[in-house]
Amino acid sequence: MKIIKINQVPKAPRVSPIFTGPVTMQPIVDTDLSKRFLIQQVNFEKGVRNKLHTHSIEQVLIVTEGKGIVATENEEITVGPGDIIFIAAGEKHWHGAAEGFTFSHLYVMSPESTTTQIEA
DSSP states (O other), X not given: OOOOOGGGSOOEEOOOTTBSSOEEEEEEEOTTTOXXXXXXXEEEOTTOBBOSEEESSOEEEEEEEEOEEEEESSOEEEEOTTOEEEEOTTOOEEXXXXXXXXXXXXXXXXXXXXXXEOOO
16 A cells, blocks of 8 residues: 655646646656556646647546636536546547636546647
């Protein structure tokens, strides 16, 4: 058994064209520990989100802090700590901080999943 305290996991800046602004990542479980899934916390600055994208394999988001938005092409839903979001493989979506709020979530997904950015 291993206990991980999120406040003790270092935050590393993540620069990628899929984000609209600054985010940090905290690896909880990565491919060195598990060949079956990845778990990382993503921390979005105020109003920052990722762009419309898809994953080749399902993704689960677990909201840990702040106020966020999870959206598809057809709807936007406000989410907060304790909310769990299941995103089907191939579903076009984006997620991030609501305007004026920071937002953090854990994501759980397969290390074999690929991400396709749709929004420029």
